[in-house]
Amino acid sequence: MSQVLDAPPPTPAPAAGAPGEDLAALAARHGLSVSGARPTLSAYVRQLWARRHFIGAFATAKLTAQYSQAKLGQLWQVMTPLLNAAVYYVIFGVLMQTKRGVPDYVPFLVTGVFVWTFTQSSIMAGTRAISGNLGLVRALHFPRAALPVSFCLQQLQQLLFSMAALVVILLAFGVPPAPSWLLAAPVLVLQFVFNAGVSLIMARVGAKIPDIAQLMPFLLRTWMYASGVMFSIDRMVSAQSDLPSWLGTLLQANPAAVYIDLMRFALIDSFGGSHLPPHVWAVATGWALLAGIGGFLYFWKAEETYGRG
Template sequence: MSQPESALADAQAGGRAPESLAALAQRYGLRRAIARPSMPAYLRQLWDRRHFILTYATSRNVSKYSESALGQLWQVLTPLLNAAVYWLMFGIILDQHKGIDNYPAFLITGVMVFTFTQRTVTGGAKSISSNLSLIRALHFPRASLPLAYAMQELQQLGWSMGVLLALILVTGETPTLLWVLVPLSLLMQLVFNLGVSLFMARVGAFARDVNQLLPFILRTWLYASGVFYMISDKTKHLPDILRWALEFNPAAAYIEFMRDLLIYDRFPERWAWTTCIFWAVFALIAGFWYFWRAEERYGRG
C-alpha cells in the first residue's frame, strides 16, 4: 500500500476525518498524470516526439491516396486541376486578367500559396476532434497532432511547388537569383500556418460547429486575399484604412511576396518583409500559447 493510501486508511480507522485527496497529494509531492507541463517542458516533449510527428504526417500522406487508382499522382493532378478551374472562371469567364502581366502565372501563384494555408488550417481544426481515440489511449503532447497535419501539408507542398515552377516557366518567365528566396518565403508562411493551425485545433476541439463554418470563412478569406485580382488596383477608390487592412492580410502578404520573387523579378519591399515576419511570429506565439493553455482538457468528455 502506498503512503497516501496508508495515511487515508489510518485516518479512517482512528475515526478522524480523512484529509482531502488534494491535501494528501500535496503532502507527498504527488501531481496529476495529465497536468499541463510548463512551457519549456512541453517544448522538450514535442522535440522528443519529432520522429513521431514526421512519421505520422508521412503515413497520412501515403494512406490518403492509397485507395485511388492513380495513387500519389493526385498530389500533382490536384493543384493542376485547381489552377485550370480558376483560370477558366476568373481568367476567361470573368475576364480578370486585364491590366495584369502574365495573368496565368499571377493566378497560379496565388492559388498555390493560398491553398497551402487553407489546407493547413482546415487540417488543424480537425486534428484533435478526429483523433480522440488516440488521445485517450496514449499520453503525449497534444500539439503533436496539429503539427503533424501541418507537416503533411508541407510534404504535399513539395509537389505543388514543382507544378507551380513548371507552369511559370511554361508561361514565359525565366529563373532569376531571387528564386533562391522562395524557401525563405515558404518558411515564413509555414510558421504562420503552424500558429493558426494550433489556434484552430483548440477551437475545433471544443466548438465542433466551427468545422462546418470554416469552409465559408476560408472562402471569404480567399476572395479578400488578391488571389484572382491585384489588390492595389481594385481598392484604389476605397478608404485608406480598408485598403491597408486588405494589404495587411497575411494571406495577401505571402502571395504578393511569392509573386515578387517568381514573376516580377523584384526584391520584396520593406513592408512585405515586415508584414510576413510579423504574422509568422505573432501567429506562432499566440497560437502555441492558446493551444497549450488547454492541454489538460483535450480528449475529455
C-alpha cells in the first residue's frame, strides 16, 4: 500500500494592503505618485528653468520657420509692421489728421505700431499655445508654461529685427541718437514680462475654450484703438475738456499705452516727459509684476489638465 504524502499548504499571496487601507496610502507606502500630477510651485519653476535652452531653441526655430515658404523670407518680419504703419498713416495721419500737433509723427506712429504688434502677436500666439500644440503636449513631458513663454520670446526676437528698421526711420526723419535710447532695454523687459503673463492666462483659457482664439482679434483691435497707437492720448485728453477725468486716467494707465509711451519717450526727442502719465515707471513695473506673477500662478494651477480630454 502506497503511502500518500500530504502536499504542504500553498503560501498565501501577500495582501495588497492592510484592511481598510485606501489606495492613496497604499501608493504612498510603495513610493508611487499620480502620473501627470501638478508639481509644487518651486519644483515647477526649477523644471521651467532647466528647460530654458529648449525654450530659446523652440522660439528661434518657430521664428525661422514662420516665413520659410515666402520668397522674401525673414524680410517679412520687418515689412509686415512697416506696411501696417503705412496703412495707419494714410487712414489716421492723412485722412483723419491725427498727426496734427504731433511732432515727428512718422517715428511716433511706427514706434507705436511696432510696440503694439509685440503685445498683440504675443497674446494671439499664447492663446493657441496649448490648443494648437496638443500633439507636442501629449507626447512629451515638460512644464507646459514653456510653450507660451517661448512664443513670447519668439515675438521679442521678431521685434528686435523690427527695431533695426525703426532706428533707420528715426535717423531718416531727423531724430538724433541720444543716451535715452538705452531706456528701450528696460521698457522691453517690462513689456516682455507683461506679455508673457497675459499669454499664460490666455493659454489656459484657450486650452479650455478653443473658440476664444476666434474672438481675440476683435478684442485686440478694440484694445489697440484705446492704446494711442495712432494718436497721442495726452493731447486727446487735454483737448477734450468734456472728457470724464476717470476715463482720461484709465486711458493713460492702459498697460499697452504705458509701454508704447515709454518707448516713444526713450527714442523720440520731441516726446518729452510731459507727455507721460504720473509715476509711469511704477505703473509699468506694476503691470509687469501683476500680469507676470498672476499669469504664471493661474497657468500653473491647471498644469495637470493640459492635453487631456
